[in-house]
Amino acid sequence: MADTAPPFEGSRRRAAVSLPLIALAIGLALVAYLVPDARPPALGALALAALVGLIQRGARASRQRNAVKTDASSPLWPNASVKSVVDAMREPAFVLDRNLALRFSNAVGIQTFGNMALGDPIAMRFRAPELIAAMAESIESGEAQMTEYAERAPSERAWAVDILPMPMPGEARPVFFLALFRDRTQMRRLERIRTDFVANASHELRTPLASLSGFIETLKGPARDDPKARAQFLDIMQDQARRMSRLIDDLLSLSRIEMRRRLEANELTDLVSVMRVVAQQAAPTAAEKNLALELTGLEEGEALVNGDHDELVQVFGNLAENALKYGDAGGRIQIGLTRTDETVEAFVRDFGQGIPPEHVPRLTERFYRVEDGSGRVRGTGLGLSIVRNVLIRHNTRLSISSIPGQGSTFSVRFRLRVPGAFEKSQYKS
Missing domain, CATH: 1.20.58 (Methane Monooxygenase Hydroxylase; Chain G, domain 1)
Structure with a gap:
């Protein structure tokens, strides 16, 4: 016994x-x-x-x-059949006795939490009072218990833990217990992202709505018979309505991009054509702001890459729009390509005020914005997040280089393709 x-x-x-x-x-x-x-x-x-x-x-x-x-x-020890079942589990699993001593650990458990000597108290590895208390409660009551366990080092991870009694023939009370750890790290991260997204989107929509509501009340009241104030308020209301429209368009665009499948290996587009379209779209704004628009590296012939033409126009059009908006103090904008034998790098460069280094790592986060030189925050904060998600679909990423006072460069590197020689592997920058 x-x-x-x-x-x-x-x-x-x-x-x-x-x-x-x-x-x-x-x-x-x-x-x-x-x-x-x-x-x-x-x-x-x-x-x-x-x-x-x-x-x-x-x-x-x-x-x-x-x-x-x-x-x-003894027959009560976890036999080979029990061990094989526990070892086949894809989550960390441990068999404990009534003294909370370890009797068996599957391979995933050893790989995840390190090797533990059989017979050692489980508390020597898991120093979490809630977890040990749940195990002790399961032993005392003979019933399954569920709890949570979190680790901060070497990396932050969250686990849901089931403590399950393992009935044995001839024993009135369970002698062994299975502690099954289920990884919930990704789920918790997605929950935080979703919560933050809803909160940020609500805040961004609430601001123009509050402004519209306030001006409508003013127009119905004190400014009812004031033509000058009415015209001024209507202009502001139109700007706020456009801001909401841009925000909703960006949210819908971001949602569509995140739901799309990856590109097919034989889906090709010419980056030279993409950059010329972007330059053509940016030309009117550049002329209006007296900015010189320089094209470089587009005269060397086509540059075929695995990509969707319209999505890449959206990516570099967004980058060009940002350069025109925030880099106009530099007097010129560059749009172009640089090539090697196997790769091509598309870039948009401005020579304006640049971006403080502490902001650069967070620029592609949703709703993250940086004040311009006037102290105002402009845009929806979704443009670079859309860029990031499109480039993830293209199996590459955005590189940002900025020096305060000298300007910023936003670039994306692709692998050059040859028509008819499609490769299954994608280039990773």
Whole structure:
């Protein structure tokens, strides 16, 4: 019959056995200190007591090893069939006994949490009071328990843990328990992203709506008979309505992009054509702002890449629009390509005020915006997030280089393709 003592009962028994020996050692030490004539025999007795303690400790360790071996050979030990089932699980799983000692760990558990010696208390690895309490509750009640476990190092991970009793033939109470860890890290991350997205979208829509509502009330009240104020307020209301329209368009565009499949390997487009279309679209705004629009690297012939023409026009059109909006102080904008034997890099460069380095890593986050030189925040904050998601679909990424006071360069690297020689592998920058 397996030991059904409550968790850590063995530790209390060992402490009780050792107390008389500890008391004897303390008494002999006091005699040796207080009675000089009795010091030699007292020290001899103290040495003998220490030797007896070592012998007892060795005997205890031997009994523990024998107990583990006995349990391992008994029908109650997790047999080969149970081990094979637990080892086949795709999530970390551990078999524990009623003392919360580890009896078996599957390969995924060892890979995820490191190797643990059989027979060691599970609390030596998982120092989480809620988790240990749930395990103890399952042992006490004989019923399944569920809890959560989180780790902050070496990386942040979240787990849902099921503690499941494992009934054994001939045993009224479960002797072994399965602790199954289910990774919920990605789910928690998506929940945070969704929550943040809803909060940010609501805030962005609430601002122009509040403005429209306020001006409507003003037009119905104090400004009812003021033609000048009415014209001014209507212009502002039109700007706010356009802002909401742009925001909704960007949200819908972002949603469509995230739902699309990856590109086919034989889907080709010419980056030279893409950049010429972008330059043509940007020309009127550049002329209006007296900015020189320079095209570089487009005269060397076509540059075929695996990509969707319209989506790439959207990507570089967005980058050109940002350059015209935030880099107009530099007097010129560059749109072009640089090539190597196997790759081509498309870029948009401005020579304006640049971006402070602390903002650069976060520019592609949804709704993240940087103040312009006037202290205002412009745009919806979704443009570069759309760029990022389109480029993920194209199996590449956006590189951002910026020096405050000198300007910014937004570039994307692609692998050049040859018509008729389609490769299954995609280029990763």
